[in-house]
Amino acid sequence: MAVPSPFPSRKDELRAQLRARRRDYAASLAPETRTALEQALAEALDPLLFAASTVAAYFPMKDEVSALPALERARATGKATALPFFADRDSRMTFRSGEPVDPGPWGILQPAADTPAVSPDLLLIPLIAIDRAGNRIGLGKGHYDRALPGLRDAGARLVGVGWPFQLLSEPLDPDPWDVPLHGFASPDGLQEFRG
Numbered sequence: 001m002a003v004p005s006p007f008p009s010r011k012d013e014l015r016a017q018l019r020a021r022r023r024d025y026a027a028s029l030a031p032e033t034r035t036a037l038e039q040a041l042a043e044a045l046d047p048l049l050f051a052a053s054t055v056a057a058y059f060p061m062k063d064e065v066s067a068l069p070a071l072e073r074a075r076a077t078g079k080a081t082a083l084p085f086f087a088d089r090d091s092r093m094t095f096r097s098g099e100p101v102d103p104g105p106w107g108i109l110q111p112a113a114d115t116p117a118v119s120p121d122l123l124l125i126p127l128i129a130i131d132r133a134g135n136r137i138g139l140g141k142g143h144y145d146r147a148l149p150g151l152r153d154a155g156a157r158l159v160g161v162g163w164p165f166q167l168l169s170e171p172l173d174p175d176p177w178d179v180p181l182h183g184f185a186s187p188d189g190l191q192e193f194r195g
Contacts, residue, residue, distance in 0.1 A: 010173065011137055011172070011173070011175075012140075014128070014129055014137060014172075015128050015129075015137055015139075015140060018128045018129050018137070018165075018166065019063075019128060021165065022063045022064070022128070022162075022163060022166070023063045025063075025163055025165070026062065026063035026064075026163075027063070037065070037187040038065060038066045038068075038069050038187070039069050040187040040188075041065060041066075041067065041069070041070065041161065041185060041186060041187045042067075042069035042070040042072070042073050043073075044185050044186070044187070044188075044189045044190045045067075045070045045073075045124070045159070045185050045190060046073065047190070048122055048157060048159060048183075048185075048190070049070060049073055049074045049077065049079065049122070050077070051122075051157075052074070052079060052120075052121050052122035052157070053079060053080065053121055054079065054080040054081070054082060054118050054119065054120045054121055054122070055070070055071060055074040055079050055080070055081050055082070055120060055121075055122045055123075055124070056081070056082040056083065056084070056095045056118070056120035056122070056123045056124065057070060057071050057081070057082075057083065057123075057124040057161070058083065058084055058108075058124070058125070058126050059083055059084075059100045059108050059109045059110065060126070061108070061126075064126050064162075065161060065162055065163050065186070065187070067124040067126075067161050070124060080097060080118060081097065082095040082096055082097050082098075082111075082118045082120055083095065083096065083098075083100055083109075083110055083111055084104075084108075084110060084143070085104070085110045085111055085113070085115075085117070086104045086105050086106065086110065086143075087105075087113070088105050089105040089106070092146055092147065093143045093144070093146070093147045094117050094147075095117065095118050095119070095120055095123075096110070096111040096112075096115045096116060096117050096118065097111065097115050097116050097118050098111030098112055098115030098116075099111065119151070119154060119156070120151070120156055121155065121156050121157065122156065122157045122159065123148075123151055123156050123157070123158050123159065124159055124161045124185070125138075125144055125148075125158060125159065125160050125161060125181065126138070126139075126160075126161060126162070127160045127161070127162050127166060128162075128166065129162075129166050129167075129168050129172065130160045130162070130166060130167055130168065130172075130181065130184050131167075131168050131170065131171045131172045132167070132168075132169070132171070132191075132193065133171060133172075133180060133193060134158075134160075134180035134181040134182060134183070134184075134193040135171070135172040135173075135174040135178055135180055135181075136160050136172075136178070136180075136181055137172060145177050145178065145179070148179040149179055152179055157182050157183075158179070158181040158182050158183075159181060159182060159183045159184065159185055159190075160181045160183070160184045160185070161184075161185050161186070162184070162186055163186055163187070164186040164187065164188040166184075166186070167184050167186065167191065180193070181193070
């Protein structure tokens with residue numbers, strides 16, 4: 001007797017729908033429009049960048065909004081910046097300063113292994129979706145789920161970054177391990193949540 005496959009969860013369905021929407025939206029943008037939107041995102045983050053001492057973001061995949069202009073703004077004002085780093089596929093995500101020069105085990109550019117590890121006090125986090133309570137849906141690999149509790153406990157400000165439609169009006173059902181974020185930033189502006 002065959003065992004039936006479990007039904008996809010609401011989170012899995014939302015992840016698939018919003019990944020497709022994100023892909024189509026990013027593909028529809030002319031390069032100059034996308035550059036302007038990513039610059040608007042960086043400007044929306046200015047108050048948080050100003051208050052931080054070490055800002056970490058991510059090297060974007062092709063349909064993710066890029067937070068790299070925000071890192072450039074932070075560096076221009078003397079802030080330390082960092083990107084995720086993985087020693088191998090089984091290692092925990094850490095953050096290192098330095099330019100994204102080496103492809104990591106997931107094929108995403110990351111700083112060189114000999115650059116300093118840092119603990120950011122502002123973390124810009126990619127996502128698939130977020131609700132108005134700060135609950136997020138990520139890519140499903142769990143890298144941020146494992147890193148966020150320690151960073152939040154250390155006092156880091158956790159801000160999701162995405163296109164405007166990735167902020168949902170309906171609440172998400174967080175899993176027990178989900179860490180709510182402090183806010184969400186898009187080219188339309190910054191929204192901070194309680195907590």
